[in-house]
Amino acid sequence: MDSIIKKLTIFILLLLFTSCSVFENLFMNNTATFIENFNNTVQFQKNWSxxxxxxxxxxxxxxxxxKISTRPNxxxxxxxxxxxxFTTGSYTWRIFVPKFKLHKQVSIGAFLYHNQKEEFEFDFExxxxxxxxxxKINLKNDEAIxxxxxQFSPSNSNHFPVKMNAYSDFKMELIDVDGCYFVKWFINNKLVKELQTEVKSNIKFxxxxxxxxxFFMGDIPTSIENFVLFDGFRYENN
Structure with a gap:
């Protein structure tokens, strides 16, 4: 009798643990909206690493x-x-792009990355x-590239202008098309690029x-301290 009770207790505990894990996975990975305003240290430490x-x-x-900085030299x-x-949905970073010295090797990144069994990445650089x-794109001296x-499946890159010393919105939309991601890139709400990928739409980023x-973002190593300001990030599962 004691053996049956022990087995039943173990079964119930395992069932509860599994149910909690499934619930947590659903909650963590299918969030309808995630907003980060970078104004609360406790929330920041909870949500980012x-x-x-x-x-x-x-x-x-x-x-x-x-505020993110890099050291000179x-x-x-x-x-x-x-x-x-996260999976399908829209991802928006609001960023203050500083006035960079021309041709210096420094880059702001707003990107999605997956590196479990396989590696996938969608970027703004x-x-x-x-x-x-x-x-190639006739940039003015007050514009960044x-x-x-x-990065993968397929490897594909295009470049566009954006104002320096100004705030801009950088948005990606990941859409499920026949089980793979169709990706759109927007700069200040203007659609600049679309790409059908071979990345399965159940891949989480x-x-x-x-x-x-x-080094590939300029011709000259940077000799000064650089910085960038992220004003906010927003994800919507729309």
Whole structure:
């Protein structure tokens, strides 16, 4: 009799644990709306984690913004990522793009990344850019270059202008088309790029905000401290 009761107790506990895990998974990964205004330290620590690569965590909440910095003469790659995972829906970053020195190797990142069994990534990469890339789209001296990128499945990149020393909205829409993501990139509510990918629409992404001294985003290593201000992020499962 005792053996039956023990087995029944174990079964009930396992059932409860499984049910809680399923519930938590549904809650965490199918959020209808997620809004981050970067004005509450407790919420920020609850929702985001450091993901800097071989770099100090040079970020902080300051005046209702997330401020990320990189050191001069360094290969800093300072990043945060969401603790939650997301799939289809719209993702919008509001960013103050500073006045970068022309052709310096520094880049703002607003991107989605998945790196479990396979690796997938959709990006906005924003910086001064290489001289050759700036000339391709006739950038003015007060404009930064924006790369809208699918890193894998397929690898695809296009670039566009955005004003420096100004706030801009960068939005991606991930849409399920026949079981794969169809991705749209918007800059200040203007559709600039569309791409049908081979990435399955059940793949879950973490959201990233970053500032990185990347060699391919300029011709000259940066010799000054750089910064970016993220004013907010919004996800909607629409």
């Amino acid at each position: 450091n993901n800097s690569w071989k770099s100090p965590a040079l970020y902080q909440l300051e005046n209702d913004h997330l 360094s290969n800093d790659r300072v990043k945060i990522r969401s603790k939650q995972k 924003i910086g001064s850019g290489q001289k050759i890339d700036r000339e 924006v790369f809208c990128v699918s 973490k959201v990233h905000c970053s500032l990185e001294n990347l």
